Amino acid sequence: MNNPRAWTFISDKQKGLVDSISQYCEGAEHRCCARHLYSNFTLAHKGLALKNLFWTTARVTTVPEWKSAMNELKDISEEAYNWFLDKPPSQWTRSHFEDHSRCDILLNNLCEAFNSSIVVARDRSIFSMLEKIRHQQMIRMNAEGEAAQRWDHAFGPRIVKIIEKAESEARYLKADYEGNQKFEISSRDGLRWNVDLTEHACACRKWQLTGIPCPHAISGMLSRDIGIYEYIDPWYSKETYLKCYSPVIHPMSGLELWPELGKHPLNQPQKRK
Numbered sequence: 001m002n003n004p005r006a007w008t009f010i011s012d013k014q015k016g017l018v019d020s021i022s023q024y025c026e027g028a029e030h031r032c033c034a035r036h037l038y039s040n041f042t043l044a045h046k047g048l049a050l051k052n053l054f055w056t057t058a059r060v061t062t063v064p065e066w067k068s069a070m071n072e073l074k075d076i077s078e079e080a081y082n083w084f085l086d087k088p089p090s091q092w093t094r095s096h097f098e099d100h101s102r103c104d105i106l107l108n109n110l111c112e113a114f115n116s117s118i119v120v121a122r123d124r125s126i127f128s129m130l131e132k133i134r135h136q137q138m139i140r141m142n143a144e145g146e147a148a149q150r151w152d153h154a155f156g157p158r159i160v161k162i163i164e165k166a167e168s169e170a171r172y173l174k175a176d177y178e179g180n181q182k183f184e185i186s187s188r189d190g191l192r193w194n195v196d197l198t199e200h201a202c203a204c205r206k207w208q209l210t211g212i213p214c215p216h217a218i219s220g221m222l223s224r225d226i227g228i229y230e231y232i233d234p235w236y237s238k239e240t241y242l243k244c245y246s247p248v249i250h251p252m253s254g255l256e257l258w259p260e261l262g263k264h265p266l267n268q269p270q271k272r273k
C-alpha cells in the first residue's frame with residue numbers, strides 16, 4: 001500500500017480481518033466497532049455503572065480523560081479493567097484514534113445500514129444480487145447528488161447544525177487571545193484549552209478528530225470576529241459532496257436482455273450444510 005494513512009478501516013473484531021488488514025494494509029488504522037466490543041464486554045461485566053464507564057472510555061477524546069475513566073472503572077471492578085488489557089486502545093477509543101481521517105466514528109453503523117439495505121438481495125443468485133445492489137446504488141448516487149444541489153449553504157445541513165450548537169456552547173466560554181491565531185479558552189468551572197487556529201487544533205482534540213471546529217475553537221473565533229466556516233475541513237463542503245456523487249452508475253436492461261447470458265464462466269457455489 002503506497003499511503004497507509006489514506007485508509008481507515010472499521011470492522012467487528014473478526015480475527016481474519018484484523019490479520020488481513022495488518023498484513024495487506026500495513027500501517028493503516030483499523031478500528032473495531034465499539035458496539036461489538038461492548039456486547040463481548042457485557043457478557044461478563046454487567047451493570048449500569050460499568051456500561052456508562054465503558055461508553056465514557058470509548059467516547060472521550062484525550063488520553064488523560066481516558067486514563068481517568070479507566071481508573072474509575074478499575075475502582076468499580078478490577079476484573080472489568082483487566083478485560084481491556086489485551087485490547088489496544090487505538091482500536092476502540094477516540095482518545096487514541098489517529099486524526100488524519102477527520103472521522104471520529106466508533107461504530108460500524110455504515111456497514112450495518114448498507115447490509116440491511118441489501119438484505120433482500122443477499123439470498124438471490126449472484127447476478128441478480130449484484131444487479132439489485134447496482135440498481136439501488138444508481139438511485140442513491142443520483143438522489144444524494146440532487147439533494148446536495150439544493151443545499152443553500154456551502155456546507156451540509158448536518159454540519160451547519162453542529163456549528164450552531166457549538167456556537168451556543170461557546171458563549172459560556174472565555175477566550176483570551178495570545179496572538180498568532182492562538183487562544184487560551186477557559187470555562188466557568190476552571191477548565192482550560194489551548195487552541196491554535198492555524199493548526200486547526202484544540203487541546204480537546206475534537207476539532208482534529210472531526211475536522212469541525214469545537215466550541216473552544218469557536219469561542220476564540222467569535223471573540224475576534226473570525227469566520228467559522230473558513231475553518232471547517234473541505235471534506236464537508238457542498239463542492240466536495242457534489243464531486244463524490246458526480247460519477248454516474250449507468251442504467252441497464254434486465255438480465256433476460258443481456259446477450260452473453262448463459263455463457264458466463266461462474267460455477268454454481270458448492271452447497272454446504
Ligand SMILES: [Zn+2]
Pocket residue numbers: 193202203204205206207214215216217
Ligand atoms: Zn476543543
